[in-house]
Amino acid sequence: MAKITFVEHNGKEHVVDAKSGLTVMEAAVKNNIPGIDADCGGACACATCHVYVAQEWLAKTGTQSAMEESMLDFAENVESNSRLSCQIKISDELDGLIVNLPESQH
């Protein structure tokens, strides 16, 4: 289990308890967090689950695959801490993770 905080673009926070093994995207979708569209359901095909990982958590969330990198390359408002949340697996290590959401996924 890990507690994950999603911060909407307007500053509204949502704290969810997420099961290890799920992805951060799945945790968002199952809790109906606004701002994560996840059109493809986690196939790394759409780049609509874009999040900004708080700096202190960046290392723990792992590195981008080539596929993720090239998808993100064309997403809107990409920053150095951008990730596709379908590619971040939740583990106990990520308890306390904070991610910020972009204004739009499209």
Next chain:
Amino acid sequence: MSDPTARVVIIGAGHAGGSVVAYLRQYGFAGPITLIGEEPLAPYQRPPLSKAWLKGEADAESLMLKPLSFYVENQVDLRLGVHAVAIDRAAKTVALSEGAPLAYDVLVLATGARARRLTLPGSDLKGVLELRTAADAEKLKSALEGQGKTLAVVGGGYVGLEAAASARALGAQAVVIERESRVLARVACEPLSNFFQTYHTAKGVVFEVNAGVEGFEGKDGAVTGVRLADGRTIACTAALVGVGAIPNDEIAKAAGLDCNNGVVVDASARTSDAAIFAVGDLTQRPLPLYERSVRLESVPNALEQAKIVASVLTGRPLPAPEVPWFWSDQYDLKLQIAGMPFDADQIIIRGDPANARFAIFHLKQGCVQAVEAVNSAPEFMAGKQLVASRKPVATAKLVDMSISMKDVAA
């Protein structure tokens, strides 16, 4: 239209209907919502049924759009295993297979499409399968379990090819039988068809093209083969029929709503009755980017229309029109398609199909109408943006792999 107390009734608890519920609550709609589904399951994702789920890489829980607790917490009256029988537009009620008729202020039709069936001798034999629902997928999965299985796939479309790839991954033999001269004949261009057929062949899939199916042969009530028009029989232990889908628009037709290969809706997903919306595979919808109307079968289409309905009902501005897109996973191939190749006058291939990494661009007067990208995310993403922007591209740059897609699209 934004009445915060409107009674919303949604017929169809698939990806489209479930997403209407999710977006309505996300957008702050607090009125009563009833979601009616024929299947015993709450809304789930269908795409993995022929891919990750079939191969055992995803479980039932991960397919669920939302956990059951979501519907309780969000006060959604979820009625599963219930069939909507008729719509009374004058009284604004929906008659159900059980219980009293439901009154609505806003009705959303999300009844989807169903697998087209063949009415051929032997179609009712055990082991002649289709793939649309989780229950269908369970049957297919158990038919592929064990040694010495052969899956005959009737219809070389995406569902059929994905199932063939999954069958191979599970150790079964697979034979794809296609009426046309190439697979994906209706949905992809020739170079892409050829690529997929070659790739599948290398993975051990056998193809029978230009092959009509006359019927299914069986023994003791179970299928043993597919009989072709040329007299041959393709032996199999199960046959998957994947020959397209037809919209479940009967209830809409019976209610007198405009239908034309699906329920006709406008850019607000509204039907010919202002109190009734329709979303997803069911709809014949306008496609502003292409100035025409189409019926699309895809998750992104269902999500886009679900957002539109939720926006209308909560008084939000409509979202910007999206570029239609599709994806398919087969073996280690990720196919991503953006746009529709309507009226294309030029095809440009970037990359080399022999490396299983290439993209096919369909241009109309120098503008990208569609891109089919195999293991080529940048081409897909940039292509999607080019379809939306209608910006002409330099074809000399497009074919040059040394120029990044960022620069091509710039």
